[in-house]
Every structure is written in structure tokens, then in C-alpha cells.
Amino acid sequence: MTAVARPRGAKARAEPTVEVLRELYPDAHCALDHANAYELLAATILSAQSTDMRVNMVTPTLFAKYPTPADLAVADPAEVETIVQSTGFFRAKARSLLGMSKALVEAYDGRVPPDIDALVMLPGVGRKTANVVLGHALGVPGLPVDRHVLRVANRIGLAESDDPETVEAQLCGALPKTRWTRASDTLILHGRRICRPQPLCDQCAVQDDCAYYRSSSKDRTPEKGRASRGSRKSPGAKGPRKSHDARKVRKPRR
Numbered sequence: 001m002t003a004v005a006r007p008r009g010a011k012a013r014a015e016p017t018v019e020v021l022r023e024l025y026p027d028a029h030c031a032l033d034h035a036n037a038y039e040l041l042a043a044t045i046l047s048a049q050s051t052d053m054r055v056n057m058v059t060p061t062l063f064a065k066y067p068t069p070a071d072l073a074v075a076d077p078a079e080v081e082t083i084v085q086s087t088g089f090f091r092a093k094a095r096s097l098l099g100m101s102k103a104l105v106e107a108y109d110g111r112v113p114p115d116i117d118a119l120v121m122l123p124g125v126g127r128k129t130a131n132v133v134l135g136h137a138l139g140v141p142g143l144p145v146d147r148h149v150l151r152v153a154n155r156i157g158l159a160e161s162d163d164p165e166t167v168e169a170q171l172c173g174a175l176p177k178t179r180w181t182r183a184s185d186t187l188i189l190h191g192r193r194i195c196r197p198q199p200l201c202d203q204c205a206v207q208d209d210c211a212y213y214r215s216s217s218k219d220r221t222p223e224k225g226r227a228s229r230g231s232r233k234s235p236g237a238k239g240p241r242k243s244h245d246a247r248k249v250r251k252p253r254r
């Protein structure tokens, strides 16, 4: 992965900030049910534009009928479409599942390669999916960047980009490899529970370390006046509604 510039101070702050969140979310893990790398690869392909819960409802049937890549590679596309229909975009997903399985059989003897460059060449597999499988099923450090990681990392100031691959490179450069996968799980949970599109800053354990919160707090101080309002927006992130959130957010500790 190419090294990219990080926000100032991100490397020093990344590990302690993620550690605070990690202690808050000891349950952070991959929520897609799987027994091996093939199953996680298929489940992650199905999770696009769907929910983990929905995917977990269809994969038991899928994996019972097609327990290996070799089984799925020769499946009837219509039957696969029927099984995965409720996850949405079912025709494209069925195509990706069959293509991915055929590629595994033809190029890797039915095994999932523990290598991101090989994984992203498989049909339906991007960097996020590849990193999920590397980190959670193959024991290879990977840091998946989904919309939650993108939003939270930008707001805290650990990354500065709306491009997932750039954010992945910035976070990977700021954290030890051994923390990559768990950091992604942790930031995802924080994004789902607290740092939502409309963030619950008054309930946040890392507000003192958050660039967005500090900037929003400054915006709300009367002496700063109107000129500074809305001066900082993290990429892809909606800020607190001033009239509402300004009342809720507690004063940061110094």
C-alpha cells in the first residue's frame, strides 16, 4: 500500500484513541456468520447494500447447498438468485458469487488466497471485502474501511479524505498492524452507536480527542460570532444541527 500523508498528530493520537473505544466495545467483531474464509468472502459480497442480519438469514441455506467454492462454481444461477434474493441486487450478487467461486477453483485450487492483490482481482471483491476476509478469516492484518470508518476517522481527525483507500492507508500508517482489524471493528461500532451521521457527541468517550467536536465547540462559543460557524466539515459527514445539538453537547474537559 502506498504511504499517504496523514492529518497532523494522527499517528500519536490514533492508538490511544482507538484503545479507549476498544475498551468500550469489547464486543466489536465481524457480525457476518461464517465457518471459513470462503463463507466469509461470500457473506461479505452479499452484505453490500444489505444488513449483516439479513445476510446471516440467507447464508445457512446457501452454504448448506454449496459448501465449497467447487459446489458454488457449478451452481444454477437462478437457484442462487432465489436464495440470495432478499439481500437485494440479487442478480449481480449471484453473478459475483459464481464468478468468485470459479476463479477460486481455477486459480487457487478452491482456496481463498491470503493476499489482497489476489483477492481484489476476484469478481465482486473490492478492498473492503478483501480486508474483511484477510483480517477475520485468514489471520492477515487488514483494515476494512466502510462508511462508518470513513466518517468516524475523518471526524476524529485520524484521517482526512473521502476516499476509502486513502483513509485505509492513513489509518494503517498510524496504527500497528496487529491493531488494524480490531480498529476497523471498533470504529464501525462507534459509528453505528454514537458517531452516527447525526453524532451523539454528548455521549462520546473520545470527544476530547475529536477534531470535529473541538471545531464544533469553538463554533458554538458566543465570542466567535457568526463568522466561524460551519468552518469545518469532515468529508461525508453531517455536522450537528446547531440549534439542537449545541444545547446537548457538554463542554469539553481541558
Ligand code: SF4
Pocket (backbone or CB within 6 Å): 152, 155, 156, 194, 195, 196, 199, 200, 201, 204, 205, 206, 207, 208, 210, 211, 212, 213
Ligand atoms: S465527539 Fe462527536 S463527532 Fe467526535 S467522535 Fe464523538 S460522536 Fe463523533
